[in-house]
Amino acid sequence: MKIDVIVSADYIKESLLENKVVVVIDVLRATSVITTALCNGAEEVIPVLTVEEAFEKKKELLSLGKEVILGGERQALKIEGFDFTNSPLEYKAEKVKNKSIVLSTTNGTRALNSCNSGEVVLIASFLNGKAIAKELVRLNKDIVIVNSGTNGEFSMDDFICGGYIISEVVKEVTCDLSDISKVSKSFYESNKNLRNVLKDAKHYEVLKALSLEEDIEHCLSQNIYNIILKYENGIIKKMQN
Numbered sequence: 001m002k003i004d005v006i007v008s009a010d011y012i013k014e015s016l017l018e019n020k021v022v023v024v025i026d027v028l029r030a031t032s033v034i035t036t037a038l039c040n041g042a043e044e045v046i047p048v049l050t051v052e053e054a055f056e057k058k059k060e061l062l063s064l065g066k067e068v069i070l071g072g073e074r075q076a077l078k079i080e081g082f083d084f085t086n087s088p089l090e091y092k093a094e095k096v097k098n099k100s101i102v103l104s105t106t107n108g109t110r111a112l113n114s115c116n117s118g119e120v121v122l123i124a125s126f127l128n129g130k131a132i133a134k135e136l137v138r139l140n141k142d143i144v145i146v147n148s149g150t151n152g153e154f155s156m157d158d159f160i161c162g163g164y165i166i167s168e169v170v171k172e173v174t175c176d177l178s179d180i181s182k183v184s185k186s187f188y189e190s191n192k193n194l195r196n197v198l199k200d201a202k203h204y205e206v207l208k209a210l211s212l213e214e215d216i217e218h219c220l221s222q223n224i225y226n227i228i229l230k231y232e233n234g235i236i237k238k239m240q241n
């Protein structure tokens with residue numbers, strides 16, 4: 001079982017994902033939002049690239065009789081005409097239960113939309129990292145961890161979360177790690193105090209400047225949700241585990 005890491009959405013190539021189990025990560029905050037919403041009972045999350053696409057998708061789903069929430073951000077702020085921002089704390093059970101969430105974010109939903117060639121595509125964050133690691137062991141196939149990054153650049157928060165998942169997988173099964181996977185794993189293993197190491201990360205600073213410390217706290221909570229999320233045919237749903 002091989003494990004490789006892609007460091008940001010700009011580096012995703014279809015050929016790298018074919019026949020692989022792909023794990024998409026955007027800790028701050030897209031995959032944490034997706035994990036929270038689905039754990040709180042949302043029926044599905046549909047990641048879209050543009051604001052226009054989001055409004056179109058909402059119309060289409062409403063015509064099918066679904067209840068729809070538009071969520072996401074641009075520059076970490078609410079999009080005009082949308083219902084929710086990209087704060088995971090907004091996606092509470094009483095608001096999202098049985099609803100379809102159409103989500104558009106700067107990096108996370110872009111990364112997801114570039115991963116369609118993966119054989120299986122899973123969604124991970126610190127919130128469900130252990131559940132995803134267990135599923136990777138069960139699937140027993142070559143893995144590519146896709147870090148969404150920030151505006152095409154490497155981001156520490158995604159890299160350390162990927163390292164955590166790799167660290168959990170190798171406890172159970174012997175793996176052939178690429179050099180970048182080894183660095184990701186050892187970055188996590190030597191920095192288990194997440195708040196301490198991530199306080200200097202660029203996007204952490206952006207969210208802090210917007211007084212979104214509670215979002216950060218939530219996104220760095222490890223394994224509060226025991227769920228596996230799968231992206232298939234443009235839709236993310238919870239798998240039974």
Ligand code: MLT
Pocket residue numbers: 026028029030031073076086105106107108109
């Ligand atoms: C993104 O997908 O770009 C992020 O989740 C940005 C954010 O809302 O923090």
